[in-house]
Structure formats: structure tokens, C-alpha cells
Amino acid sequence: MTTTLASPKHLGAGCLAALGVLLFWHAAAAGEVQKQPVFVELFTSQGCSSCPAADQILGEIKKRDDVVALSFNVDYWDYIGWRDTLAKHENTVRQQAYEKVLPSHRVYTPQVVIDGAQDLPGNQRQDVLDAIQRRASGQQGKRVSFALSQAGDTVEVRIGALAGAKPATVWLAHTVSSRTVNIGSGENFGRTVTYHNVVRDFSAVGRWSGEAMTLELPARGAPGELTDGVTVWLQTGNPGPVLGAAQLKLTQK
Secondary structure (H helix, E strand, O other), X not given: OOOOEXXXXXXXXXXXXXXXXOOEOOOOOOOOEOOOOEEEEEEEOOOOOOHHHHHHHHHHHOEOOOEEEEEEEOOOOHHHOOOOOOOOHHHHHHHHHHHHHOOOOOEOOOEEEEOOXXXXXXXXXXXXXXXXXXXXHHOOOOOOXXXXXXXXXXXXXXXXXXOOXXXXXEEEEEEEEEEEEEOXXXXXXXXXXXXXXXXXEEEEEEEEOOOOEEEEEEOOOOOOOOOOEEEEEEEOOOOOOEEEEEEEEOOOO
């Protein structure tokens, strides 16, 4: 299917054809991350027949060191026969907020959003690769540096300074590196799909005003989620362009 979502109030049935999102897991288990990569979000759904190919591509290229990427499972396809076991309504709300500010003014799956500034269909693999490269080249000297390190149940986040930058919100997400789901009904009935860097919760944790700052944040998500990763990013607007991001794979307790 190729139906897209014209607005948050009109959720048509169907999905845009699939493929691609790029992602990377920045970190050694006990190490520290210092990167200035491009931030990529994939909005996906277990109820979308076009999405499994995009989820697979995610898994293939998640070791790239020039991308921080997250998978947000949305819930608006749940009514067509399968309730997404990883979906969070707040993921849907985030995607709908992008509709108001991105040039396409569209919501669909699989949708890739790059640095909070551009979206494109996830099935256009080369287009996604090219968009990431252009963003990386065009943002040289305009991105904020990050350093993440773990100390037990805490992650220390050191965010650099950037002269002339707009104030931004510091966001934190707790993630699961991979989760395999056997889908029992709906468009993907009978398929087994693995999802990567799955967001289990995310929240605003501070404000950055252009000066260097350090935060201590919880390493783990809600009890029972068994999260094993942390992503932190700086984002202007609500939402808007991303100024920097980093990911850290957590050590075992």
C-alpha cells in the first residue's frame, strides 16, 4: 500500500513502501563516546507491511560511526489487525509534531527524519544515504560535541559549547539494541521481524544555552524494560533542527 497520513486526525490504512534507515550504535561497552554524527529517526510499525524491509536495513547498517539513529514504533496502524508490541503513543505524537514543521507536511511509515530538518521515504535507500552525506557535509562546524560515559546506574553527559547557537532542549532516550517479534496477525501475519535501537522511553531532561554543560542522567529506563542503551540529543524547536547527538551501549549491571 502507498497511503500516507495527511494529518494527525486522518489516519488512512496502508503504508508507504519500505526500506532504509541508517543507524549506528556509538560506544564501546565501558568506553566513552565523542562524536558529531547525523541524527536519524525511523518511524515504523509492526502493522505496516512496508516496514520490515526498513527494519532489516536498520540492522545491517547500525554500526555506522557517522550516524546516531533510533527506531520509534508508532501505534496508529494497530486497528488494522495487529497491536504493535513495541509501539508507544508518545512516539506517534512525536511524529505528528514533525508534520507541522517538516517541508513535506506528511506522516507515514516507514518515515525517516534526518536531524529534525528533513524527511524522506525509507524505501529510497540511496536518497537516504545521500541526504545523510549532504547533512554531514553541510553541518561541519555547526554541530555540538558530546561525550557520554557510564558510572554504574548513571550516565555522565558532557555537552560542548557552540557560539551563536540557538538554545536547545536536551533529550534522553532509553533503548533496546534489538528485539525480535513474531507477528501473529495483520498485514505482517506470520513474519518474524527484528527491530533495532528501539526507543522504550524518551523525555526532555534539560536546556542548553550554547555554553558547555554536564549532566548526570539515569542509565536505565523503566523497570521491566531491560534497556541496554542511552541516546542523548540536542534539539531546537518543538521539534526542530538537531544540533548534536550521541549513543552509548551500557555495561551489564
